[in-house]
Amino acid sequence: MMKIKNIATLSFSVLFMGLNAVIGQEGKSMHASRSEVIQPIVKSEFRATSCPQRIEGGGAQMVNGYQVFPGAKDGNRQVDPQIAVGGGYVLHGTNKGLVIYDKEGNYIDGASQNCFNKGIDPKMFFDPHNNVFGFDLWNPWDKEKKKPVNIAVSKSDNPTKEWFVYPVPAPNGRDGGGIGFSKKWIGYSFPGGEERTFVLKTKEAKKGKEATVYHFKGSLGHPVFTQDKTNDLYFFKIDRDRFIITKVTEGKNGEPVAEVVSAKAHNLGRIQYPPKSPQKNTDQVTASGDRNPKNLVLQNDCIWFSHAINHNGRAAVQWHQVKLDGTIVQTGLIASPETSYIQTTIAVNKNNDVVIGFQETNENMYISPRFAYRYSNDPLGSIREIISAGEGKGATDGVSWGDYSGSVIDGDNLKDLWTIQSITNEEGRGETVIVKVPFE
Numbered sequence: 001m002m003k004i005k006n007i008a009t010l011s012f013s014v015l016f017m018g019l020n021a022v023i024g025q026e027g028k029s030m031h032a033s034r035s036e037v038i039q040p041i042v043k044s045e046f047r048a049t050s051c052p053q054r055i056e057g058g059g060a061q062m063v064n065g066y067q068v069f070p071g072a073k074d075g076n077r078q079v080d081p082q083i084a085v086g087g088g089y090v091l092h093g094t095n096k097g098l099v100i101y102d103k104e105g106n107y108i109d110g111a112s113q114n115c116f117n118k119g120i121d122p123k124m125f126f127d128p129h130n131n132v133f134g135f136d137l138w139n140p141w142d143k144e145k146k147k148p149v150n151i152a153v154s155k156s157d158n159p160t161k162e163w164f165v166y167p168v169p170a171p172n173g174r175d176g177g178g179i180g181f182s183k184k185w186i187g188y189s190f191p192g193g194e195e196r197t198f199v200l201k202t203k204e205a206k207k208g209k210e211a212t213v214y215h216f217k218g219s220l221g222h223p224v225f226t227q228d229k230t231n232d233l234y235f236f237k238i239d240r241d242r243f244i245i246t247k248v249t250e251g252k253n254g255e256p257v258a259e260v261v262s263a264k265a266h267n268l269g270r271i272q273y274p275p276k277s278p279q280k281n282t283d284q285v286t287a288s289g290d291r292n293p294k295n296l297v298l299q300n301d302c303i304w305f306s307h308a309i310n311h312n313g314r315a316a317v318q319w320h321q322v323k324l325d326g327t328i329v330q331t332g333l334i335a336s337p338e339t340s341y342i343q344t345t346i347a348v349n350k351n352n353d354v355v356i357g358f359q360e361t362n363e364n365m366y367i368s369p370r371f372a373y374r375y376s377n378d379p380l381g382s383i384r385e386i387i388s389a390g391e392g393k394g395a396t397d398g399v400s401w402g403d404y405s406g407s408v409i410d411g412d413n414l415k416d417l418w419t420i421q422s423i424t425n426e427e428g429r430g431e432t433v434i435v436k437v438p439f440e
Contacts, residue, residue, distance in 0.1 A: 030258040032214035041165040051115035054097045060105030067436040069105030075430035079402045081420045086126030086411030087157030093122035117150045117165050121176025126411035129183040131157040132206050138176030153205040164208040180223025185233040187223035214256050220246045224296040264326030274308040274315035277340035278363045282395040288315035288342040294404035299348040306346040315340040317358050330380040347407035347417040352376035353439045357407040357419030366392030369421030369433050389435045392424035415439045
């Protein structure tokens, strides 16, 4: 059980917004530009005997009162760590491969991403509606970009058993994208090409049969982890001065229809991309993350997300709770004139308790994992405190430092929250720590 402590005197802001004038085309609908049937690659188990075992991490310890255990330790600067939690398991992915632990931090199994039709930039989820794990792998080695996106879905909530991999064409795609889910749909958006969003039905994917994939012109935005019990899948994007929220619903013929449900001015004063951040014992600065959020959650009819921004010349973390009509319920800021906060993600449970994961670095500190939390009844825009999950030991030797971290709900009890963050070792290379944050 988490102990309640006094509200920390951290810098934050609270922003109430009334109904704004709609400046987008709410109600505008769009049908898929085309569809295709994809045959899956059927894997009878997570790691076949022909697939080399990946042994990384495990072994939990208590750090500042929380269960913490190491994940992958073989990263370079592009770690891109992710986790998904459910069925009694923690599924962990980086650019080097996949690992499974139990929720006590004991190592179970691991495999290269080559065993899942190759790829990098994994984004992971556990779908509590259908009790399945899912993730994507972007294949940059497919020069013709015919089938560079692999969508993998487990048959059950046991990730050591059967998996189905759907190689989906993404013509002229440039990089890995974002994944999301609802009760009915799995969605994926990526940069590059004329069609930058596609969806498929989870019911088809988890059966390991052929699945129909529907492609949309342009991008619907970043797909959302739809934890609410709804069939509709939501997408979100920051478009200059607006938040645009789109949902994909099932039409009368069973095909998806996308509809813009909100396009309102956000009126945020802090929305610029974050500057690069300093490190200890070097003039080499490091990347701080993205103004565009890397994970979003729909919980209790609100979309929640965090992102890295520029606050008075330092990288800072800003987080939001936004109603589906685009109204901002609350905005919080984690910032300091003396340090930089980078690479953030957010997790929200069924009670609206929140964990915000990120990393800290400055002129006197190496890149180190951090998280903050709040309860649903805390003052709007506030967090309790910043908690250390470890301390970095060396400086990176280049600007690049991955693109994101990971924070998720426990899909079994829908209360506990988890985060995975990167940390530097003595050589300045990327390692990871996985933290469980329990809630009542």
